[in-house]
Amino acid sequence: GDSVTQMEGPVTLSEEAFLTINCTYTATGYPSLFWYVQYPGEGLQLLLKATKADDKGSNKGFEATYRKETTSFHLEKGSVQVSDSAVYFCALGSGGSYIPTFGRGTSLIVHP
Amino acid sequence: NAGVTQTPKFRVLKTGQSMTLLCAQDMNHEYMYWYRQDPGMGLRLIHYSVGEGTTAKGEVPDGYNVSRLKKQNFLLGLESAAPSQTSVYFCASTYLGGDRSEAFFGQGTRLTVV
Numbered sequence: 001g002d003s004v005t006q007m008e009g010p011v012t013l014s015e016e017a018f019l020t021i022n023c024t025y026t027a028t029g030y031p032s033l034f035w036y037v038q039y040p041g042e043g044l045q046l047l048l049k050a051t052k053a054d055d056k057g058s059n060k061g062f063e064a065t066y067r068k069e070t071t072s073f074h075l076e077k078g079s080v081q082v083s084d085s086a087v088y089f090c091a092l093g094s095g096g097s098y099i100p101t102f103g104r105g106t107s108l109i110v111h112p
Numbered sequence: 113n114a115g116v117t118q119t120p121k122f123r124v125l126k127t128g129q130s131m132t133l134l135c136a137q138d139m140n141h142e143y144m145y146w147y148r149q150d151p152g153m154g155l156r157l158i159h160y161s162v163g164e165g166t167t168a169k170g171e172v173p174d175g176y177n178v179s180r181l182k183k184q185n186f187l188l189g190l191e192s193a194a195p196s197q198t199s200v201y202f203c204a205s206t207y208l209g210g211d212r213s214e215a216f217f218g219q220g221t222r223l224t225v226v
Contacts, residue, residue, distance in 0.1 A: 034214065043116075043202055043217030044155075089155070091215075098143055098162055099170070100206070100215055104154035 002027045002094050006103035009087075013080055013110050021075040021106045023064075023090035031092040033057075033066050033073040034100070038087040047075075047088070085110045114138050118203050118218035125193045125225045133188040133221050135203030143206045144186040145170075145215070146178065148199040155202070161186055193225045 007022040025031065032051045036044040048057030053068035062077045073090060090103040116137045125131055135144065146158040157170030161180040175197060177189045186205075190197060203218045 036215075041220075043219050044204075044215070045217065046214040049214060093213075099145065099157060099160060102155045104152070 002031070002092060002097065002101045004090050004092055004101055004103035006088075006090050006106050009105075009107035011106060011108050013108070015082055015110055015112055016079045017110075019075070019077040019080045019084075019108065021088055021090075021108070023073045023075065023103060025071050025073065025090075025092050027071075027092055027094045027101075029094060030068075031094045033064070034091040034093065035062070035064055035073070035075050036089040036091060036102075038089065038105070040086070044089060080108070080110045082110045082112055084108060116203055116205055116216050116218040118201075118221050120221060121219065122222050123224070125190075125223065127193060127195060127225060129193050130189070130191050131193065131223075132190075133201055133203075133223075135186045135188070135205075135218060137184055137186075137203075137205045137216070139205065139207065139216065140183070141205035141207050141216070142183075143208070144180065145204045145206075146176075146186065146188045147202045147204065148172065149202060149220075150199050158188065158201075193223075195225045197223065198225045199223060 003026045034049045035047040037047045038044045048059040050057040050066035056065045064075045087105045089105045145160040147155040159178040164183040167178045201221045204215045207213045
């Protein structure tokens with residue numbers, strides 16, 4: 001079945017550091033890929049998405065590129081801020097299922 | 113823009129009590145989902161619905177029941193609460209199936225069973 005594997009956290013960075021959160025997936029066909037963010041005390045919200053190979057999703061300075069050859073969708077940001085502290089979820093949507101598949105989430109902590 | 117609204121936001125139950133969590137969406141979405149979130153476990157799907165009048169089991173359905181009598185509402189019931197059901201519960205909806213569109217989440221319900 002479909003699955004998403006994310007790097008375990010927490011990831012702890014200083015402000016203005018470079019961020020990478022790794023995400024790899026297993027799916028049949030050509031899934032859509034998503035990154036969601038969960039701020040403390042809130043529900044998940046979409047951060048960015050990509051629907052086909054080599055697409056790059058971007059939002060709020062975050063980027064991720066859909067790499068079919070390596071089945072990956074790594075999240076990157078060039079300079080993190082304290083306000084980016086949150087839990088980040090990688091997810092996929094497969095044509096064979098009604099249900100989005102989520103990774104376990106990666107906690108990011110950014111210190112001033 | 114209400115989106116997905118969950119009620120209540122917090123609740124404390126005694127073991128054996130029952131309760132219903134309500135999820136309402138105003139986006140005319142066909143698909144709705146109930147998840148629970150526990151530390152280190154990510155999101156686990158409890159039940160889902162692909163349309164009014166339909167429901168299906170997810171990954172962890174035991175101890176829960178659901179109903180989708182109206183398209184905009186998806187109810188999650190606990191008939192006899194147990195401490196293992198202490199968790200944060202999230203409702204989500206999508207316009208199309210999970211592969212086609214983003215999921216919209218409610219703010220969550222923090223449930224404690226003592």
